Amino acid sequence: MYIHAVSHYLPTEIVGNEHFTRLNGLSSDWIIERTGIRERRKASPGENTNTMTVEVVRRLMPKADLSTVDLIVGATYTPYDTIVSLAHEAQHFLGIADIPVVSISTACSSLLNAIEVVEGYFALNKASRALVIVSEHNTAYNNDKDTVSGHLWGDGAAALLITKERQQESDFSIKALLTGGAAHTPKATTGVMLKPVDGGVSMPFGRDVFINACQYMPKASLQVLERCGLTLADVDYVLPHQANLRISRNVMNTLGLPEEKLISNIQMYGNTGCAGCAIALSEQWDTFQKGQHIVITVFGGGYSYGAMLIEA
Amino acid sequence: MYIHAVSHYLPTEIVGNEHFTRLNGLSSDWIIERTGIRERRKASPGENTNTMTVEVVRRLMPKADLSTVDLIVGATYTPYDTIVSLAHEAQHFLGIADIPVVSISTACSSLLNAIEVVEGYFALNKASRALVIVSEHNTAYNNDKDTVSGHLWGDGAAALLITKERQQESDFSIKALLTGGAAHTPKATTGVMLKPVDGGVSMPFGRDVFINACQYMPKASLQVLERCGLTLADVDYVLPHQANLRISRNVMNTLGLPEEKLISNIQMYGNTGCAGCAIALSEQWDTFQKGQHIVITVFGGGYSYGAMLIEA
Numbered sequence: 001m002y003i004h005a006v007s008h009y010l011p012t013e014i015v016g017n018e019h020f021t022r023l024n025g026l027s028s029d030w031i032i033e034r035t036g037i038r039e040r041r042k043a044s045p046g047e048n049t050n051t052m053t054v055e056v057v058r059r060l061m062p063k064a065d066l067s068t069v070d071l072i073v074g075a076t077y078t079p080y081d082t083i084v085s086l087a088h089e090a091q092h093f094l095g096i097a098d099i100p101v102v103s104i105s106t107a108c109s110s111l112l113n114a115i116e117v118v119e120g121y122f123a124l125n126k127a128s129r130a131l132v133i134v135s136e137h138n139t140a141y142n143n144d145k146d147t148v149s150g151h152l153w154g155d156g157a158a159a160l161l162i163t164k165e166r167q168q169e170s171d172f173s174i175k176a177l178l179t180g181g182a183a184h185t186p187k188a189t190t191g192v193m194l195k196p197v198d199g200g201v202s203m204p205f206g207r208d209v210f211i212n213a214c215q216y217m218p219k220a221s222l223q224v225l226e227r228c229g230l231t232l233a234d235v236d237y238v239l240p241h242q243a244n245l246r247i248s249r250n251v252m253n254t255l256g257l258p259e260e261k262l263i264s265n266i267q268m269y270g271n272t273g274c275a276g277c278a279i280a281l282s283e284q285w286d287t288f289q290k291g292q293h294i295v296i297t298v299f300g301g302g303y304s305y306g307a308m309l310i311e312a
Numbered sequence: 313m314y315i316h317a318v319s320h321y322l323p324t325e326i327v328g329n330e331h332f333t334r335l336n337g338l339s340s341d342w343i344i345e346r347t348g349i350r351e352r353r354k355a356s357p358g359e360n361t362n363t364m365t366v367e368v369v370r371r372l373m374p375k376a377d378l379s380t381v382d383l384i385v386g387a388t389y390t391p392y393d394t395i396v397s398l399a400h401e402a403q404h405f406l407g408i409a410d411i412p413v414v415s416i417s418t419a420c421s422s423l424l425n426a427i428e429v430v431e432g433y434f435a436l437n438k439a440s441r442a443l444v445i446v447s448e449h450n451t452a453y454n455n456d457k458d459t460v461s462g463h464l465w466g467d468g469a470a471a472l473l474i475t476k477e478r479q480q481e482s483d484f485s486i487k488a489l490l491t492g493g494a495a496h497t498p499k500a501t502t503g504v505m506l507k508p509v510d511g512g513v514s515m516p517f518g519r520d521v522f523i524n525a526c527q528y529m530p531k532a533s534l535q536v537l538e539r540c541g542l543t544l545a546d547v548d549y550v551l552p553h554q555a556n557l558r559i560s561r562n563v564m565n566t567l568g569l570p571e572e573k574l575i576s577n578i579q580m581y582g583n584t585g586c587a588g589c590a591i592a593l594s595e596q597w598d599t600f601q602k603g604q605h606i607v608i609t610v611f612g613g614g615y616s617y618g619a620m621l622i623e624a
Contacts, residue, residue: 120432
């Protein structure tokens with residue numbers, strides 16, 4: 001299984017920390033110290049997860065032949081439309097008839113769950129060229145004035161073409177992939193929530209989310225390495241879910257890896273949900289050297305987690 | 313792949329057609345003539361897709377050992393929580409650690425998409441005992457006063473245990489399964505929609521939905537039969553998506569099958585979204601004879617469709 005190409009989109013409107021200082025007195029230094037976030041992007045009134053989907057698919061077109069896509073898997077926890085899902089919007093835009101199309105949610109972990117669903121279709125020989133789209137419109141469901149988590153969220157999207165067989169030398173190989181739910185833990189179903197008709201995003205137990213994220217991401221990373229017979233010494237970069245720079249640094253510390261190997265874009269975009277890692281992968285795509293190993297590891301509400309080892 | 317057991321739940325509150333007569337003047341006869349619906353169930357204020365999930369899982373427990381479930385796939389387009397998805401709620405209730413857990417949406421078609429995702433995990437040897445839950449809380453997102461579609465919707469849920477290997481003689485065998493998106497058709501992304509932050513459910517092009525449902529369900533049914541080397545003569549029952557009794561009868565007519573072979577519960581429950589077919593399967597489970605063939609075929613917004621042939 002290979003990543004042939006990736007694209008991303010970020011809305012143009014920048015929301016700096018001073019917006020939250022004005023709203024509720026949180027200083028920029030306080031936000032940066034606790035989260036690493038300096039600014040985030042906000043979708044314009046006409047934008048949503050489905051329009052951002054069309055935009056990332058459009059941006060993927062020059063990089064990959066999408067006319068032969070035979071599976072579309074979308075992911076979001078901030079849906080514009082739960083019936084016309086973002087995967088259906090992508091199919092509509094591409095005009096490809098009668099292929100499997102599905103949208104999923106495992107909160108911020110969905111990128112890896114989406115790719116695992118693709119892996120299943122490939123194993124069944126029901127598909128061989130899959131379009132995966134991750135798109136989040138956090139600001140549609142967020143209360144800016146919430147002093148606990150209002151300042152964390154940003155909007156953005158990304159798209160990947162995943163193929164069963166290698167298309168060209170520059171494709172990235174997916175060496176191992178695992179996902180898991182951790183909803184058995186006591187506060188998993190109350191740590192962070194998004195109830196569309198009952199208040200939007202809330203994070204009553206941010207500390208519990210933090211602790212579990214810091215435990216699960218290193219653990220899952222080690223598991224995918226072990227499955228490939230590799231060790232931490234083989235890792236060139238770690239790309240963790242972009243939730244909080246302190247979580248990312250904690251993950252690196254736990255793994256005993258230096259911060260130079262950390263990929264992070266949360267400083268500029270905030271927590272862009274399940275799109276965060278894919279946006280960062282797209283931004284960094286051309287900087288990776290042939291043969292380098294990148295571990296992408298995710299953690300999200302629910303709780304949910306996963307890790308994927310890719311080789312450039 | 314086998315269906316080992318199935319359970320369902322319907323809220324106790326019954327909403328008769330007279331409710332809509334009072335609200336907006338639609339007569340019960342008019343509603344029955346156009347949709348077949350006589351009454352539908354409405355979740356109580358404390359209920360939602362996640363509580364109904366727990367209830368159907370609880371009801372499945374006496375029928376199946378759920379302690380060894382190694383995959384949970386939930387489905388809904390009317391989510392209570394998009395972060396703590398209903399699949400995570402089920403994991404939390406069961407207390408099973410670290411298994412793949414994901415929730416999906418392909419509108420009313422999701423039952424078959426969920427089972428196809430399970431099929432993929434089975435093919436990967438990443439799971440062998442999957443809990444599938446379909447749960448809809450249409451009334452949370454519906455405008456009762458909408459004269460176009462306000463009277464169509466009902467609430468309900470169902471759960472299935474799907475296993476890779478046969479567990480016992482009475483298990484139903486899944487002989488073939490296909491799903492597809494039909495979002496390439498012109499009105500697919502505007503025919504029926506659910507925008508959580510922009511008005512809930514709406515159906516501006518009900519006739520287009522009707523026409524496509526009547527075309528896709530027979531077509532998909534024939535495809536799964538063909539894949540098994542069977543013909544319409546081998547079909548004992550057809551269980552179409554419970555959207556509208558006129559659509560169901562149209563599907564039977566197109567297939568040239570008598571109405572005695574149609575399974576329908578829409579008269580009592582309205583359109584319960586992706587839960588409808590699974591609720592009907594659960595209700596009829598004990599009435600099927602060994603060796604009988606049942607075609608489940610679905611169509612939903614987006615658009616999306618699918619068919620599955622099972623043998624009792």
